[in-house]
Amino acid sequence: MDMDTIDPAAASTARYSRGAILMHWLIALLIIGNVLGAWVSEDMPKPDRAAIMGLHKAFGITILLLTIARIVWRLMHRPPPMVETLKAWEAALARVTHWLFYILMLALPLTGWAFVSGASQGKPVSMFGLFNMPALPVGFDKATVGTFKDLHGTLGTLIVALFVLHVAGALKHQFLDRDGTLRRIVPFLK
Numbered sequence: 585m586d587m588d589t590i591d592p593a594a595a596s597t598a599r600y601s602r603g604a605i606l607m608h609w610l611i612a613l614l615i616i617g618n619v620l621g622a623w624v625s626e627d628m629p630k631p632d633r634a635a636i637m638g639l640h641k642a643f644g645i646t647i648l649l650l651t652i653a654r655i656v657w658r659l660m661h662r663p664p665p666m667v668e669t670l671k672a673w674e675a676a677l678a679r680v681t682h683w684l685f686y687i688l689m690l691a692l693p694l695t696g697w698a699f700v701s702g703a704s705q706g707k708p709v710s711m712f713g714l715f716n717m718p719a720l721p722v723g724f725d726k727a728t729v730g731t732f733k734d735l736h737g738t739l740g741t742l743i744v745a746l747f748v749l750h751v752a753g754a755l756k757h758q759f760l761d762r763d764g765t766l767r768r769i770v771p772f773l774k
């Protein structure tokens with residue numbers, strides 16, 4: 585369907601492209617896994633915690649690389665027009681939420697990587713044992729390392745809060761407004 589001709593019926597049924605949908609759900613799963621991994625491993629014995637956090641770091645850097653690709657692609661492709669029945673505040677809130685997500689999806693892995701780089705005094709990060717990513721050039725002093733650690737924790741809490749808001753919005757549009765918003769990003773929904 586040609587989206588340049590403004591046909592309201594077509595616009596309201598428009599979906600994100602396959603690639604955008606794939607990226608959305610792949611990155612969403614990886615972020616959820618990373619948050620849960622950090623949380624559930626917190627009180628585990630050291631070797632178990634280290635194994636899970638090894639995956640946390642490698643998946644985290646994977647999220648960073650995927651997010652850079654996604655943002656570049658997003659800046660070159662316009663998403664389908666928003667559902668027309670959205671109120672102005674709903675559209676504005678959705679936009680702010682989405683761009684805050686993108687910022688956090690960059691800042692969260694970067695602060696984690698910076699923290700680990702400083703805490704390990706410049707050791708590279710193993711990517712699933714396949715290859716290494718070099719340490720980021722940050723200071724090894726306690727203050728710097730502590731700042732990145734705190735930032736990473738705070739941004740982690742923020743992305744969880746944003747996630748709750750985002751999912752609440754999706755469910756509101758699906759079950760209260762019934763306006764087809766969720767269908768835009770879930771390929772099999774009718």
Ligand code: HEM
Nearest residue numbers: 612615616658663678682685686747751754765766768769
């Ligand atoms: C950590 C997990 C998630 C992240 C980081 C995330 C992030 C995003 C971002 C950045 C967009 C905007 C895409 C764009 O236009 O550039 C988006 C759209 C959307 N997401 Fe998520 N999402 C997550 C999980 C979910 C979940 C679990 C649901 C459903 C329950 C969901 C439902 C939606 C919907 C319906 C849209 C389209 C909104 C619209 O039509 O404007 N997302 N998501």
Ligand code: HEM
Nearest residue numbers: 615618619622641644645647692693696697700709737740
């Ligand atoms: C989008 C990707 C990421 C997400 C969603 C994420 C999320 C989190 C969360 C929620 C915590 C728990 C914070 C707390 O409660 O104190 C955490 C801890 C941690 N993260 Fe990440 N993280 C990501 C990427 C990374 C990366 C790329 C690295 C390193 C290369 C990393 C290294 C760590 C470490 C070492 C901890 C434990 C900090 C401590 O000892 O208290 N994270 N992360």
